[in-house]
Amino acid sequence: MSRFARGDRAPNPRAGFRDQREKEPPVPQGLIKAARKSGQLNLSGRGLTEVPVSVWRMNVDPPEEAHANVGFDGTDRWWEQTELTKLILASNKLQSLSEDIRLLPAMVVLDVHDNQISELPSAIGELVNLQRLNISHNKLKSLPEELAQLQNIKNLLLHHNQLEEVPNSLGQLIALEELDFSNNNLRSVSSCLGALTNLTRLNLSNNKLKVLPPEISRMKSLRQLDCTSNLLEDIPPSLAGMDCLEQLFLRQNKLTFLPQLPNCKLLKDLHVGNNQINTVSAQHLTHLTSLCTLELRDNKLKSLPDEITLLTGLERLDLANNDLGSLPNTLGNLPKLKSLQLEGNPLRGIRRDVLNKGTQELLKYLRSRISDSKNEENTSPVVTAMTLPSDSLVNAHALSTLKTLEYSNKQATTIPDAIFDAIGSCPVSTLNFSKNQLAEVPPRIVELKESVCDANLGFNKIPAITLNLCMLLKLKHLDMRNNFLSSLPDELEALTRLQSIILSFNRFKTFPEVLYRIPTIETILISTNQIGSIDPEKLIKLTKLSTLDLQNNDLLQIPPALGNCENLRALHLEGNPFRTPRAAILAKGTAAILEYLRSRIAT
Known part of the structure; x- marks a missing residue:
């Protein structure tokens, strides 16, 4: 009787193939081969818990085909490979990056957003050609000092992490054009950011900032500043010196007054909704001649100054959910106003049906009242029930x-x-x-x-x-x-x-x-x-x-x-x-x- 008849299991003829599949790397060699030709490798959404060593060493180790008998046609010249310049590792399960990242010194774009990375390797500083680094939606609590060596970086995206401070060394990244620190745990911002004179976009929204450093005004190229959802009670007067500023977002803070921005003559969008502003005076508006959008919703405004008519370029004015009991009739003279939001105000003297007809009809109604009010000024006061x-x-x-x-x-x-x-x-x-x-x-x-x-x-x-x-x-x-x-x-x-x-x-x-x-x-x-x-x-x-x-x-x-x-x-x-x-x-x-x-x- 054979040993199989006695109950012993026969060997699985495909067992060797299963072992081979189990050892197969999560990154197909075809992708690595294509990346050597294009200089770009996209490994997003592959469930990676770590980056295979073959990725870090793809420009160091010769490929497998180098050991085979291959021809010398144009498609197989592995020795003419292109250095990797773009690596996308987004939406995986990475908890760290290897120090072997230094083996890809030609990298220009590195995208590792939406992972579980808690720290960056010090070798990140050796990617001297890096221009864009996206490490948003991770678990970073601090940044390595070596980040300051990335002298060519233009876009640094760090939003949705757990950072509590901005390292002073970040001020050395003078080529930076975009910096996103939104949705972190920042309680203060270092004055070093003032050295980023080429920065055009700075996002500090959804943090715990109570003040902004005066040095922020030295960022003369800044066009967009977003400080939405913080704890700001005041805006430094030096902010008025940012000549290139076009968009300023200060929603959901604790401001009690509108910032004065006399030199921000290019400012187009000013968003200060969800604050505690109770007064807007003429001096706040006089110089904002380029303003297209003014958002003041969810504040405590009781009145508007007649000088709001100086905003001749205004296209959208949001005053919803304030305490406005009336509107200046001169508001009807704004030539470009297309959207006027007034819901949630205890307006008196303007019939509800007029308010419901939309912006243009309301402006027309206000203009009609200007001449009436002038006539009333020439009449003697009449004693009424008021x-x-x-x-x-x-x-x-x-x-x-x-x-x-x-x-x-x-x-x-x-x-x-x-x-x-x-x-x-x-x-x-x-x-x-x-x-x-x-x-x-x-x-x-x-x-x-x-x-x-x-x-x-x-x-x-x-x-x-x-x-x-x-x-x-x-x-x-x-x-x-x-x-x-x-x-x-x-x-x-x-x-x-x-x-x-x-x-x-x-x-x-x-x-x-x-x-x-x-x-x-x-x-x-x-x-x-x-x-x-x-x-x-x-x-x-x-x-x-x-x-x-x-x-x-x-x-x-x-x-x-x-x-x-x-x-x-x-x-x-x-x-x-x-x-x-x-x-x-x-x-x-x-x-x-x-x-x-x-x-x-x-x-």
């Missing part, structure tokens, strides 16, 4: 003429009964109880259910919307920002005419489910909460929704299906911790964001 004693509770003129019930900025904990008693038979269409200390929606608000269309209860301490508010069935606009809300009642669904709702600066951890069930909704402003997800399939059913502001929430991902919300004209997603879409996509605007999301929908 001249009531200061202790009067109700503005009778606003109540009778503008149909507005106003009791705002009183720091009151309750609305006096005298306010509601004064209404009488007046059909109130607008009520403003903002900027008080209200801990609940006033119960008597239900008495206005037959007439009120616009309700402002913002800047109070209201923890919940009660049913009496849900009975205002004619309500079209509701402002509940800066309260203590964490949810909305299902009964809010009864507001079948609701067009806009402002819920910014509250305590929502989930997107209010009831909003998905209000088909008339056109504008939802719910920035600066803690919302972690949204349901795009339910949003798509809101066919009239045109503005959705989800800035400064906790969205870890943006579902691609949101791209199918084709009626959206304004989608704001900045300040969330998601990785895609990237900041470059967000900066292109709503149409680009939606197109990007649609491209990622699985088919």
